[in-house]
Amino acid sequence: MSKIEEVKAKVEAGKSKLVPGLVQEALDEGSAAGDILQAMVDSMGVVGEKFSSGEIFVPEMLIAAKAMSKGVDVLKPLMAGDGSASLGTCIIGTVAGDLHDIGKNLVSMMIESAGFDMVDLGVDVPADTFVQAVKDNANVKLVACSGLLTTTMPALKEAVATVKAACPEIKVIVGGAPVTPEYATEIGADGYAPDAGSAAVKAKELATA
Known part of the structure; x- marks a missing residue:
């Protein structure tokens, strides 16, 4: 599994302690900050769908969102200069x-x-x-x-x-x-x-x- 895929899986699982490290590893491997962000957005899209269909509830959704925000914190300094961010x-x-x-x-x-x-x-x-x-x-x-x-x-x-x-x-x-x-x-x-x-x-x- 590529690092980006791992980031995606861990955001979906709400592993906020692991996500920042994995985001950093994905960056170190040469993945673009925008691609990592997109992977996390996609992951939250899956979480949103599961929430809509009643598979998961508000607490799980909040935990996943928190995991994503921890990942975004790692990317923010890199994307600050990127007007498209x-x-x-x-x-x-x-x-x-x-x-x-x-x-x-x-x-x-x-x-x-x-x-x-x-x-x-x-x-x-x-x-x-x-x-x-x-x-x-x-x-x-x-x-x-x-x-x-x-x-x-x-x-x-x-x-x-x-x-x-x-x-x-x-x-x-x-x-x-x-x-x-x-x-x-x-x-x-x-x-x-x-x-x-x-x-x-x-x-x-x-x-x-």
Whole structure:
């Protein structure tokens, strides 16, 4: 098994103590930092699929994401000078009136692992705060709004409308338990993701479209 394959397997298994060493070994063998990162992103894609299909649960997913972030830490200094390493900045937050953050945190980790710089606004975020964050940060390509309560669906709608009105060039992606693709389209979002794995794929798609 090549070192990159080993990195992939260990990220998937959530072996955060072993991943940094294996990433370093893969680099020493001559693998490109970008290729190693891609292997870890692919690995998290598999984890995301297993999570979606109910094979694994939130704890396993968090453990794998942690293993990946340890690997990314080794690569960061090498990729800092590589302008292609970042797909831009993504602003993320749970909409006003909603205090759930586990799903949002997972999505944030997955989108970051796909190559974005993340700005996490936390929970109970008013629509205007999303707009302010777009203005305060450089190279924002994407705003991700999460809503996990049916009662906060209007707040999700307001957040999308406010961001779109103030920053029409910014893509908005939404998700959360009560959100459907139809509702996402209805409120004018550019993308919808049912889970963290697909959020990363969709984020990449929107940023590079």
